[in-house]
Amino acid sequence: MLATNKSTERNLTTHQTSSDVRVFRPLTDIIETENDYQIRSEFPGVEKDQVNIKIEKNQLLISAERKANYEIKEEKYYRIERSFGLFKRTFLLPEDSNLELVTASFENGLLLVTIPKKAEVKPRAIEIN
Amino acid sequence: MSIIRWKTGQDLLNFEREFKRLFDGVIPFGKTPNNDDSTYENSVWSPLTDIVEENNQYVLHMDLPGIEKKDIKISFSNGTLSISGERQLENETKEKNYHRIERSYGKFFRSFDLPSTIKSEEIKADFKNGQLIISVPKAEEVKPKEIPISVN
Numbered sequence: 001m002l003a004t005n006k007s008t009e010r011n012l013t014t015h016q017t018s019s020d021v022r023v024f025r026p027l028t029d030i031i032e033t034e035n036d037y038q039i040r041s042e043f044p045g046v047e048k049d050q051v052n053i054k055i056e057k058n059q060l061l062i063s064a065e066r067k068a069n070y071e072i073k074e075e076k077y078y079r080i081e082r083s084f085g086l087f088k089r090t091f092l093l094p095e096d097s098n099l100e101l102v103t104a105s106f107e108n109g110l111l112l113v114t115i116p117k118k119a120e121v122k123p124r125a126i127e128i129n
Numbered sequence: 130m131s132i133i134r135w136k137t138g139q140d141l142l143n144f145e146r147e148f149k150r151l152f153d154g155v156i157p158f159g160k161t162p163n164n165d166d167s168t169y170e171n172s173v174w175s176p177l178t179d180i181v182e183e184n185n186q187y188v189l190h191m192d193l194p195g196i197e198k199k200d201i202k203i204s205f206s207n208g209t210l211s212i213s214g215e216r217q218l219e220n221e222t223k224e225k226n227y228h229r230i231e232r233s234y235g236k237f238f239r240s241f242d243l244p245s246t247i248k249s250e251e252i253k254a255d256f257k258n259g260q261l262i263i264s265v266p267k268a269e270e271v272k273p274k275e276i277p278i279s280v281n
Binding site: 029033037040043044047069070076077078079082107108109 | 177180181182198225226229231258260262
């Protein structure tokens with residue numbers, strides 16, 4: 001079970017958006033459990049109501065605009081390592097995703113989207129008579 | 130000669146740190162890790178930080194998404210401000226498939242040399258939405274002063 005399922009791996013990959021505007025991709029972990037897929041994306045410094053989650057067909061789109069919480073005046077800064085602007089990412093969901101039951105939570109700048117698997121495709125043990 | 134356990138990637142990480150240290154020593158807010166500090170030696174990632182100077186204070190903005198407030202340790206000693214903690218990957222041992230792991234896990238550590246012209250007893254920290262904001266007030270003598278000039 002530790003080997004990755006190639007078909008879902010392909011499905012869960014992100015695709016590139018062809019846009020002229022600089023768009024950042026939030027760092028994301030994708031984890032599959034027996035019952036669901038979990039997408040965990042980092043949106044530090046963003047308020048909960050600024051995070052958008054959309055499902056279109058079999059695509060999950062997450063986005064948020066991150067604004068700097070300070071103004072840069074007269075070049076009085078020592079380090080700028082963080083990025084500000086639009087953070088956006090799209091995921092193709094596997095066929096066995098139950099799109100009706102997708103849930104999301106946002107805590108400490110971390111977005112967790114849970115996509116349950118459809119019941120019928122859960123692995124089932126078959127006994128030999 | 131004793132046998133030392135080799136940690137994957139540790140050499141590279143140490144090299145990067147030493148290289149940064151060469152330059153950080155000469156600029157304000159540079160990192161000054163103490164070699165004896167085990168927190169520093171065992172840390173595996175460094176949170177991204179912005180440092181901005183305002184009229185009355187210096188402000189450090191640090192990204193720590195997905196971390197609980199109680200898991201962040203901030204200390205100030207000998208002019209050095211240190212931030213450390215840990216982000217755990219999983220507590221459960223359930224069977225899981227990891228399709229993508231881009232976020233960093235494990236112990237994190239960062240430290241900065243603060244200017245001497247600060248009020249160290251008035252350093253304040255605030256944590257919200259995975260963002261840590263540390264304000265360091267400036268000492269009175271370095272605050273910019275406006276001197277009005279009367280024109281006749």
